[in-house]
Amino acid sequence: MNKHVVRIGISCLLIGMGAGCSNKQEEQTKQEVKQQEENKEEPRVAFPKEAKETGKVNLKLITHNDQQEEGGIPVLKVDPKLELAQIQIELEGLTAKEEVYIYVDQKFVTKEEVTKIFSTFINLEGDLLKKGEHTISIAQYKEKGPKNELKNYKEAKFKID
Structure with missing residues (x-):
């Protein structure tokens, strides 16, 4: 009988220690994730001021439901519970093997090396x-980098519902 009590006691002790370690690991993981998020630097690429559409670029926006409003503005239906949505863009007429800078509401989102016909998804x-x-x-620039003169610039609107 004493052996069973001792075994149960040791088992409880080991389980308690395992649970304690697990909680410490979870806390450590949460702290690491929080620290990574704080250290994550947002790239700062200025929006081209007073930019006017230039170049022979076709820009098409595609939503997951291909729904459009009167006037041809694509409508993206987003579930309010979601924290992320995507919209697809198709570009045609860009200079191949050069970078294009993509902005949403004048906020830099990403840059991509493109081909003459190019398609990608933008995370919102x-x-x-x-x-x-x-x-x-x-925006695509004549020289590498957003501090130079614009070669191609195009805008397109979409609506979130």
């Missing part, structure tokens, strides 16, 4: 998921 999160009209802008 945070303020970019607010209901209403939004603008996607693409």
